[in-house]
Amino acid sequence: MSVTEKVREVPAGAEAPRRAGRRRTRVTDEHGKRVRVWELALRYVLLLAVLALTVGPFLWQLSTSLKGPTEDIFSSPPKFLPGEPTLHNYDRVAQTIPVWDYAFNSLKVATANVVLNCVGAALAGYALARLRYRGRKVATLVFILAMLVPVEGIIIAQFTTMRELGLNNTLIGVVLPGCIGAMNVLLMRNAFLNLPYEIEEAAFVDGANTWQRFLRIALPSVKGTLAVVAIFAFMGAWDDFLWPLIVLSDPDKFTLTIGLNYLHGTFANDERLVAAGTIIAVAPLIALFACLQRYFFRGVGEGAVKG
């Protein structure tokens, strides 16, 4: 955009927004809707402010992980930029622990958790929101109660159950208790409830059965929430520490969070190593979110009534 346009925009923007209809700007979003320059500027200012708040703390961790072996990481006041940046610490993480094996285990657990949660929560959520049957309220209540159970108090009982099933020290045992999260079910129920009934009524008339209506009509309309469930499920499995620790005994089966805990040495703590481990643990999640984030937004317009 040219300077003159900007200049023209400023007095206009300062006026009451009721003249919005007459505004002339070249900056548009992808839907072709005009965006006012001052508004755009304000948005970026706010975005940058929030960015500093949310990401700032991690940059310090990143910086520590890049600091060389002779640098003082505990100087006061703290130094932000590494004096001699190096990737050596990441190398050392891989030398100290079989980080790729642990990451692979985590990936297996997290993937299973995502698939099972998406399928299970969508099915149950649909049943709670859409299907008329006796006991629906009881079923809803069961999920609500399950969500409210304070898990800190039941972990040993969960372990005992798992042992009775012969699933202790297996990755299946790690996945099972959270594989259909009550909260995810309720999120899906909420999403299905918000879908206008008219959409499905048309299919009713066309003679589509429950399964067909669910699969072809309802499910595609809640992709956004499904993406939310997916990322929550992935994250939950990826970050969980205590449960996998208790279920698993065999170090070959350890997940990444347990494995990275080995970096806290019995005899000495190496902050650089710990910081590098942290970055290794967070990076895949951020990457995953970056990939998935458009699904949260693709729903714009698409979730509205089609019929």
Add this chain to the structure above:
Amino acid sequence: MASPSSTTAARVRRQLPTSPWLFAAPGLLVVGIFILYPFVSTVVNAFTDRRTLIPGEFVGLANFRELLHDEMFWIGLRNSTLYVLGVVPALVLLPLLLALLVQRNIPGIAFFRSAFYTPVVASIVVVGLIWVWLLDERGLVNSLLETVGVGRIGFLSDQWLLLLSAMTVTVWKGLGYYMIIYLAALANVPRELHEAAAVDGAGAVRRFLTVTVPAVRSTMVLVGALSSVAAFKVFSEVYLMAGPGGGPAGEDTTLVMLVQRTGTGLTGRVGYASAISVVVFVVTVALMLLVLRADRKEDT
């Protein structure tokens, strides 16, 4: 659009009479076996004097009577309640504003969205470490405060400031989480509504109140319910900021911290901790009912 006649409804009902239960069955099974069934043993234990390695004997309401006289229990109840009051309003409102901020597709927005989600995905242990470092007596925040002449503040040594610091971390970490839930809901708000309001001359604030809020109201209720339950059960943030002992003289202990402290380890008093767990459960059920009732009242 045709409305379903009674014959269609009957036809549909005849089709797959068992399907609703089939749909819900996997979820009910998992939740029943791995969450509710273990919790039943917690409820049973609450009436025994069971220790981690010593099977308990039935003691009736003794654990609950002991709770009434346990100073720590009341401190925990106070702190968990304060946590709900402090954190929930912020978590209902701020993520919605944030969602509105990142909703529009402007250049570079994908980067911002992902960046805002970073605190959510980072493990709470890391987050705790970072914030302790920031708020330390000689940390970054205090260095800044000293330069602008405010002087140092004992964020990590005063019991109330500690609780406030932990709340800040909870809100900070929750922003992105609830932002996602709001985004999914906002996606369903037809753009035409906004445009119509804009044409009518409604300002941004009024559009927010008259278009956005009503459209995502059910989601706000959901976020309110989820965040109040989570806030009442807060553990990690306070544990990491205030230390395992729960702050100076344990004054920052929350109920779930108390469950963890009294009930875990080889010398844990499982019975007593279970009684606290039961109280936590009952309070959260009540909280949930309260939020949902408030929601229904607004409906009518």
Add this chain to the structure above:
Amino acid sequence: MRMPRRALAAAVVALVLPLSACGSGGDDSGSTDASGKVEGDITFQTWNLRANFKPYFEGLVADFEKKYPGTNVKWVDQPAEGYADKISADAAGGTLPDVVNVSPDLVAPLAKAGLALDLDKAAAKYKEEYLPGAWASHEIPGTEGTYAFPWYLNTGPLFYNKSLFKEAGLDASKPPKTYDELFDNALELADKSDGKVATLANVPTIEDFGRYGVELMNKEGTAFAFNDAKGVQLLSKYKELYDAKALDSQALTATPESSGKKFLTGAVAMNPGSALDLGNFKKQAPNLYKNIGITDQITSTGKVNMYVMGVMVNAQTKQKPAAVAFAHFVTDAQNQMSFAKKVAIFPSTAGSLDDPYFTEEDGTDETRVRIAAAKSLKNAVNYTPVLFSEQMKTELRNSVAKALQGKVSPKEALDNAVKACDRLLQQQG
């Protein structure tokens, strides 16, 4: 959404009906006989040693299997965090490994629950091989017997920051030797720095009371006694330090890690540590390392505090002879010595500390610290009573905090702590 009464009732019934969920590890042992052929498969669990000592333990296992053909040892290692939770779940679920690396506070409840093998019965012949103090550290008051082989020991000096001492006008070459000197120096440091430099970062723990000369428990080990005049005196001193900011203002919520970091950043002037920390300082805070001062642990009893690691045998193991033989093998003089040379810890076997490795100076600080520690270990004590549980530590800590804050008097605080700990002791059964 509404919750009809009927639904609620149904849920309540569903919740209460199956009342059978109680369970615990059953005792099917009874026999402590460890004679017989050493053979079979056993599992050996260590605590956070895999990352740095994998080759050592793989070698150890291989040596054992070679010495006793027909045995097969599976080595598993658990990370630092959550170890007590892991052991609790395994103990309650009956999945405890055959040979387990434990600390004394973990042994006590396991022994009382009958899950740890009594070595006075099963392995009495090995007793002579260990330092008497180390062997005794796994005796549990209220039970007859010793429930783990002593493994590695650790102790260390007191580190101090010379430049902070100098800035306060103190002689950096004359660190405090007694408690009185320590308290005087601390007050002076705080005074000279306007309360910006604290000397200590931690509130007194049970171990500090012990080192100060307080009787912690009665002779029978049935009740606590640290609320005597001496205990009150120590706490009153700390209160004085706290008021003068000679005890760090965040001490009430400090953990060993956080106080370690405070020392690294130069916010506190002194910190207890071990030979291991020297390497740590060198790597993490080179500036501090240049100014590091090393002095002896301060005690009023003449006996320094030590930390003991043990190796216990699961009383329910199916392969008792092999498990006992392996636990002994891990902790025998030869294997402890070679482990001690890998990392700065100390063997608990008799005579090992006379090895030239622990007696001959070579001019480096590391060696100097190691030799001093080895010398002090010969009569060192693990002051923390084995019966002192995590819950009791919290009680003591909170009472101490209340005294420091001035909410109660030191005497009252310790009386309360003793009362609470006695109650917990009884509840432990």
